[in-house]
Amino acid sequence: MRVIGVDGCRGGWICIAPEGAGDAPSEWWVSTDFADVMERSPPADLVLVDIPIGLLDEGPDPRAPDRLARRMLGGKRASSVFSAPVRPVLEAPDYAAANVLSRRLTGKGLSRQSWAIVPKIRQVDEFLRSRPGWIGRVREVHPELCFHAFAGGRPMQHNKKTDEGFRERLALLADRYPEAERLLGAILEQAGKGVARDDAVDALAAALTGRGDAPLTSIPETPERDAAGIPMEMVFVE
Numbered sequence: 001m002r003v004i005g006v007d008g009c010r011g012g013w014i015c016i017a018p019e020g021a022g023d024a025p026s027e028w029w030v031s032t033d034f035a036d037v038m039e040r041s042p043p044a045d046l047v048l049v050d051i052p053i054g055l056l057d058e059g060p061d062p063r064a065p066d067r068l069a070r071r072m073l074g075g076k077r078a079s080s081v082f083s084a085p086v087r088p089v090l091e092a093p094d095y096a097a098a099n100v101l102s103r104r105l106t107g108k109g110l111s112r113q114s115w116a117i118v119p120k121i122r123q124v125d126e127f128l129r130s131r132p133g134w135i136g137r138v139r140e141v142h143p144e145l146c147f148h149a150f151a152g153g154r155p156m157q158h159n160k161k162t163d164e165g166f167r168e169r170l171a172l173l174a175d176r177y178p179e180a181e182r183l184l185g186a187i188l189e190q191a192g193k194g195v196a197r198d199d200a201v202d203a204l205a206a207a208l209t210g211r212g213d214a215p216l217t218s219i220p221e222t223p224e225r226d227a228a229g230i231p232m233e234m235v236f237v238e
Contacts (some may be wrong), residue, residue: 005207006049007122007143011194013037014187016203017045018177018211020153026179028187028203030194034123038134042115047138048206049118051124052084053140054225054232056127059086065234068219069142077155080144085114087226092121129228139216143202146209147172149217149236160198169201176208209237 004017012032019026031037041047056063062083085098086105092098096117102110128135147156150172159166167208173180187200210216216235223233 002042002045003210004037004045004047005049005141005203005205005209006047007199007203007206008051008117009195009199011191013120014191014195014199014203015040016183016187016200016207016211018183018204018207019179026183030191034127038127038131038138043133043137043236046210047134048122048139048141048210048235050141050143050202050206051130052121053138053210054223054228054230055084055090055121055125056232057087060107063232064220064224065140065232069145069234070110072219073144073148073155075155076159077144077148078131079168080112081142082114083108085110085118087125089196090116090118090125097159115157123216125228125230128230132229133189135205135230137202139231140233141206141209141236142234143205145219145234145236149178149209149238150205160201173201173208175205177204177211180204209235212237214238 002017005017006013006015011030013034015029015031015037017027066081066083069081085196088105089098089102089110098115102108115178127205128138147169156168158168170195180235187195188197214237217238218235223231225231
């Protein structure tokens with residue numbers, strides 16, 4: 001089974017599939033929308049995506065995986081996990097309307113950060129609702145949880161956008177995949193401004209989370225399903 005790690009980027013989605021068994025080469029590409037990501041992904045693939053998957057329709061409480069991830073990370077890294085918007089917000093025409101709708105349905109406003117990724121959340125949500133056979137093959141990750149697990153339960157000390165944060169995360173990736181630095185260098189050289197350094201790092205962390213024989217751990221352990229039957233969870237490997 002091929003594992004593809006996917007993260008949003010300026011150019012759309014950066015997708016990385018580290019080399020597989022035998023002589024299978026590493027693959028990477030940038031897709032402008034999530035439907036294109038999936039066109040390149042046979043049904044046998046596992047696609048691990050850094051985007052909220054499975055959404056509430058209303059209510060004051062955030063999704064269980066958002067609460068649990070913040071608790072696990074603690075400290076400075078907890079703020080990297082923000083609460084996913086409720087599904088009706090995906091159809092709002094602009095931020096002002098989304099903010100009003102979020103306050104009416106949840107009692108809380110919507111952050112600008114959440115609104116910025118609503119188009120990508122919508123792409124994934126629409127795909128899974130129209131292609132339910134992919135539910136369970138497309139799963140949500142949070143890169144900081146992935147690195148937390150790679151480091152044996154230790155949160156990262158530096159912000160991922162800093163040079164120190166990059167080196168800290170690269171060392172963990174290289175422990176699991178010796179070609180990590182070479183692959184990331186090639187991606188950043190060839191993809192140009194459409195892919196930021198931390199986008200490529202996060203996509204590779206997602207891919208390496210599903211690579212190997214260790215089973216994936218889910219938070220919560222028994223995920224609740226949303227109204228569309230999609231599990232609300234984040235996965236990582238211990």
